[in-house]
Amino acid sequence: MNFLHPVFNVLFIFLIIYSFVEVYGDGKKTPPIVLWLVGIYMILIIGLRNYVGADYPIYNEMYGHYFPTIDYSALVDKMLFRKTDYDIEWLYIFLNKLVYETGSQFYLFTLVSAIITIGGKLIFFSKNSNYPLFAVLLFMIPNYFIADSGHMRQALGMTVCVLSFRFIKERKVWWYLLCIYLAFGFHKSAIIFLPAYWLAIIPLNSSRMFYAIMVCVILSPFQLYISFSSFLDTLNVQDVSNGFNGYVSYEAKSSSFMDGLALTYSFLLITYDKVTCEKIYYYEYMRNILVGGVCLYFIMRSNPVFSTRLVGPYLGFAPLIITNIIFSVNISTRRMLHLFFVSFMIFYYFVFVRYQGAAGRFIPETYSNFLWSN
Numbered sequence: 001m002n003f004l005h006p007v008f009n010v011l012f013i014f015l016i017i018y019s020f021v022e023v024y025g026d027g028k029k030t031p032p033i034v035l036w037l038v039g040i041y042m043i044l045i046i047g048l049r050n051y052v053g054a055d056y057p058i059y060n061e062m063y064g065h066y067f068p069t070i071d072y073s074a075l076v077d078k079m080l081f082r083k084t085d086y087d088i089e090w091l092y093i094f095l096n097k098l099v100y101e102t103g104s105q106f107y108l109f110t111l112v113s114a115i116i117t118i119g120g121k122l123i124f125f126s127k128n129s130n131y132p133l134f135a136v137l138l139f140m141i142p143n144y145f146i147a148d149s150g151h152m153r154q155a156l157g158m159t160v161c162v163l164s165f166r167f168i169k170e171r172k173v174w175w176y177l178l179c180i181y182l183a184f185g186f187h188k189s190a191i192i193f194l195p196a197y198w199l200a201i202i203p204l205n206s207s208r209m210f211y212a213i214m215v216c217v218i219l220s221p222f223q224l225y226i227s228f229s230s231f232l233d234t235l236n237v238q239d240v241s242n243g244f245n246g247y248v249s250y251e252a253k254s255s256s257f258m259d260g261l262a263l264t265y266s267f268l269l270i271t272y273d274k275v276t277c278e279k280i281y282y283y284e285y286m287r288n289i290l291v292g293g294v295c296l297y298f299i300m301r302s303n304p305v306f307s308t309r310l311v312g313p314y315l316g317f318a319p320l321i322i323t324n325i326i327f328s329v330n331i332s333t334r335r336m337l338h339l340f341f342v343s344f345m346i347f348y349y350f351v352f353v354r355y356q357g358a359a360g361r362f363i364p365e366t367y368s369n370f371l372w373s374n
Helices: 006-024 032-047 055-067 070-077 090-100 104-129 132-148 151-163 165-170 173-186 189-193 207-223 224-235 243-254 255-271 273-279 283-299 306-308 317-326 331-357
Strands: none
Touching: 006 104, 006 132, 006 331, 032 132, 055 104, 055 173, 070 090, 070 207, 090 104, 090 151, 090 173, 090 189, 104 132, 104 151, 104 165, 104 207, 132 151, 132 331, 151 165, 151 173, 151 189, 165 173, 165 283, 173 189, 189 306, 207 273, 207 283, 224 306, 255 273, 255 283, 255 331, 273 283, 273 317, 283 317, 317 331
């Protein structure tokens, strides 16, 4: 039986234990000091990683040899949507250049990236979930490893997208559009999240959600996204490197696994909609966004990359939905659902280790960190 490196096992076990404290506790929210100590630990073990993560080699090479050759004037052109000779997003390059010009090594950039992505998501969970560390547990596999520790551009873009939820709630469209613009500056797939501002206020109930999801399931074999293939190809998350090819074969085989996950989300959304709407402020907004993500998943199901990556900002709301539903239901149902998802995450841990742990160098034999290695 294979395991991740002990630094990840310690984190995983602590999150499981503390989820019991949150769910079985006295109802008080997790103290901020606990949340941020966990966040600092998460940042250090991926921010100072050494040659770990699917895209690490190519981004490391670009950091020292390619990005420094790009002038700031070219970044301005890219920022203003003018034609340029490079395809990587301007804000990601700008962040690289800022760190590089301080004379720092690449691991300082990965640390800055981790601070933004992990810190941003912790803010997101702490403000919108009654069980923030339980939400972190649900987010950890696979997003923490695949995105925050690998596809950093997309992780940065997704983080800005979820943080824009504040302006969705406050109905501040211009601030929201600024967030989408910045997210697009990190990774162009973030443009998929643009409709979320208006999607959030569509009146839904259990019946409408059921019919919407069923229609998308029925339409799934027809591959309707092909009509937009030229547009989606411009958002192709493989446009930088082949560093994560070891992951793609798993994604191609995991459609039934993802189907089960999407159907589980659907069951929870439909079954516990009324009780959660009564207890959680703005639950309708986050619910609608996740419903949109589930529908997009089934529409794009035939393409393993599009269905797992392009819908990422929408499915990033799943930990909020799950934890807020568990908070809202009665005690017996709450404990049953909590045990189900803890058991699921333990199962997911071993699935991830088997198929992706070695490819990403997260196992004891290959994981390294600048805190204790040269």
